[in-house]
Amino acid sequence: MTEVVSTTPGLFPLPDWAKDELADLKGRQKGGLVSGDESAEITDAYDRARREIVELQTDAGIDLPVEGQLRWDDMLTHPLSVADSVETRGIVRYFDNNNFYREPVVTDDLTATGDVAHELDAAGELTDDGLNAVLPGPYTLSQLATDEHYGDEAAFQSALADFLASEAEQFPEVETLFLLEPSLLESPPGDGADERASEAIDTVAQAADADVVTHTYWESHGGDGALDEKVYAHLLDADIDAVGFDFVANHEDNAYLVGEYGCTDDVALGIVDGQNTLVEEPDEIAERVEWTLANTPGTDFETAYATINTPTFYLPSGKFEEKLAALGAVERTEVKA
Amino acid sequence: MSDRPADNREQFRPAEHDNDHFLLTTVVGSYKKPKWLDHARDLLEDEDTNFGDEEWEEATDDAARLITEEHERSGLDVVVDGEMRRNEMVEYFAERIDGYEFNGRVKVWGHNYFNKPSVADEVEYGEQWLVDEFEFTDSVADRPVKVPITGPYTLASWTFNEAYEDDAALAYDLAELVNEEIEQLVDAGARYIQIDEPALATTPDDHAIVGECLERIVEDIPEDVRIGVHVCYGDYSRIYPEILDYPVDEVDLELTNGNYEQIDVFTDPEFTLDLALGVVDNHTAEVETVEEIKENIKQGFKVVPPEQLTISPDCGLKLLPREIAYQKMENMVQAAREIEAELDADEIDVPVAGETASADD
Numbered sequence: 001m002t003e004v005v006s007t008t009p010g011l012f013p014l015p016d017w018a019k020d021e022l023a024d025l026k027g028r029q030k031g032g033l034v035s036g037d038e039s040a041e042i043t044d045a046y047d048r049a050r051r052e053i054v055e056l057q058t059d060a061g062i063d064l065p066v067e068g069q070l071r072w073d074d075m076l077t078h079p080l081s082v083a084d085s086v087e088t089r090g091i092v093r094y095f096d097n098n099n100f101y102r103e104p105v106v107t108d109d110l111t112a113t114g115d116v117a118h119e120l121d122a123a124g125e126l127t128d129d130g131l132n133a134v135l136p137g138p139y140t141l142s143q144l145a146t147d148e149h150y151g152d153e154a155a156f157q158s159a160l161a162d163f164l165a166s167e168a169e170q171f172p173e174v175e176t177l178f179l180l181e182p183s184l185l186e187s188p189p190g191d192g193a194d195e196r197a198s199e200a201i202d203t204v205a206q207a208a209d210a211d212v213v214t215h216t217y218w219e220s221h222g223g224d225g226a227l228d229e230k231v232y233a234h235l236l237d238a239d240i241d242a243v244g245f246d247f248v249a250n251h252e253d254n255a256y257l258v259g260e261y262g263c264t265d266d267v268a269l270g271i272v273d274g275q276n277t278l279v280e281e282p283d284e285i286a287e288r289v290e291w292t293l294a295n296t297p298g299t300d301f302e303t304a305y306a307t308i309n310t311p312t313f314y315l316p317s318g319k320f321e322e323k324l325a326a327l328g329a330v331e332r333t334e335v336k337a
Numbered sequence: 338m339s340d341r342p343a344d345n346r347e348q349f350r351p352a353e354h355d356n357d358h359f360l361l362t363t364v365v366g367s368y369k370k371p372k373w374l375d376h377a378r379d380l381l382e383d384e385d386t387n388f389g390d391e392e393w394e395e396a397t398d399d400a401a402r403l404i405t406e407e408h409e410r411s412g413l414d415v416v417v418d419g420e421m422r423r424n425e426m427v428e429y430f431a432e433r434i435d436g437y438e439f440n441g442r443v444k445v446w447g448h449n450y451f452n453k454p455s456v457a458d459e460v461e462y463g464e465q466w467l468v469d470e471f472e473f474t475d476s477v478a479d480r481p482v483k484v485p486i487t488g489p490y491t492l493a494s495w496t497f498n499e500a501y502e503d504d505a506a507l508a509y510d511l512a513e514l515v516n517e518e519i520e521q522l523v524d525a526g527a528r529y530i531q532i533d534e535p536a537l538a539t540t541p542d543d544h545a546i547v548g549e550c551l552e553r554i555v556e557d558i559p560e561d562v563r564i565g566v567h568v569c570y571g572d573y574s575r576i577y578p579e580i581l582d583y584p585v586d587e588v589d590l591e592l593t594n595g596n597y598e599q600i601d602v603f604t605d606p607e608f609t610l611d612l613a614l615g616v617v618d619n620h621t622a623e624v625e626t627v628e629e630i631k632e633n634i635k636q637g638f639k640v641v642p643p644e645q646l647t648i649s650p651d652c653g654l655k656l657l658p659r660e661i662a663y664q665k666m667e668n669m670v671q672a673a674r675e676i677e678a679e680l681d682a683d684e685i686d687v688p689v690a691g692e693t694a695s696a697d698d
Contacts, residue, residue: 013443016441019444019448019450022448023448026447027448028449028656029622030621033447073447073448090620091594092595093539093570093572096540098445098494099444099446100445275497276498277440277455278497314443315443316441316442317441317442318440319441
């Protein structure tokens, strides 16, 4: 019997009041964004917003709440934005979306900051449930950041993996760590790079004292829609507890992949659409969980994380809250695995 | 079949233009709203006041008059009203198109948000979009007026699509509506239309969709009407040279923000359209000096000769403090005029014309 656990990949939208208050405090230009040494007023606003969204998850019935990553102005590159030896330069497009982040340029040896650990400390005080920590995966981070120090792609990715591992080592006790790796689909690693991506993920996973989920999302560029088969096969070599799939973007190819190559002992099922305002009904979500578990033959997952497929900072707050409530309301007993 | 690029640039050269060379100076469109206009909007949205549609119209007329004049004072050859009546580049249109609904703000970057709409039903032409705006601006402006209009691909992409099978189907339906609007604008006298397609810089697979949209948009639009397309913030190598096939006269690009790292993308193959080059950064509050802007303008000569070069900011100036936005425009125009004079005096090498590039290019 598979245990279904509800959670999300984080990066929540700010509550509307916090959008206004923080814009007033920080301005709307590149210069005012989070750098790791925010003023007391800004910190206080984020603290209140964090409390609100942790309570929101508790009220919705989400099993594993996240901190929410409300401070991550630069989305997945946030851990670099607050690190020494990183310059944040012009704004650049975030994948293929109408979102932008400051280009992080690594100019010297990277050292961990404890910034994410600090956020998790704060979130831990707000809930009795275990936390789901969120970090960018090392491959995705290497695709989003620019290297002006390490010299080649392999060395850069390896340094980023060590950096993320050091961040993870500072975490307080958390149940799970979601390593977000959309770039495995968005710009799939080729021969050799696929194996290095897996090794880098392994480096971070080894350092984390938690169940590690490498969560992938969006559709593949130029591929069949799902993870490239070789990329997936290498990913399974990493010492991770679960792979996460975006079943909203592509359910059939992802199911095929799991059926063909097997999977980790646990799995994360992205079955709520974090990219659209159509709100799913709880029984619709339950059906999607059942479908995926029924259509991945040869698997017997211990835990299936039922999750929103992508981060949700790009949803209006109201629709985001409705989706969270729908996910939390899924009657786990009705999910027949 | 549309025959563009067409020879429609000279109509914008001011009669009193001093130099033989003419670098058409303009802006992308949006401009910082006067604070009192923001207050007026607050009043309009507050049901407890007696500030209604009539008062709002008077306020937006005043603002449009003011900013159009501000653009003219800076010396721009082609002006815009700063989009004083528009709240946002997708929202404004979505509010006027049947089939859209709104669910709240979403993040674009940092603390910049927009009220991203959802398409909940088939789109249909509702109330008119821009004809009144153009007629008013044209009536108060001494210089020619450009009309920026958000393109169908961006209107489709930056929308939550709940009604169409895919974004392409939605974009094609929207392209018909944009065509309808542009025909009305042309009938009203508009001679310079800029299709804003910032979403074009995103998905390489969608070039054909954007091209198909543009074909529908420019169908039956006379060639003396200048058609530009504005693109910003993306990896241009993914859309070049495909954009050269678009039925437009001019492509307007953001390049200052990235310090012209991507300029070489456009050198091969030959850039056959006019290039509207971003020469000031709309996301920094530091005003570029005339000398700095002149160097930026020279970057354009790597791609096109002066006859094909239009000078503009990277993107809309609406997020900058007004005095800074103004100073950027004024410096930009002065830089363009100085470059023209230096071109007249044969003091500048134009690499794209086959001349030897100077060492500092």
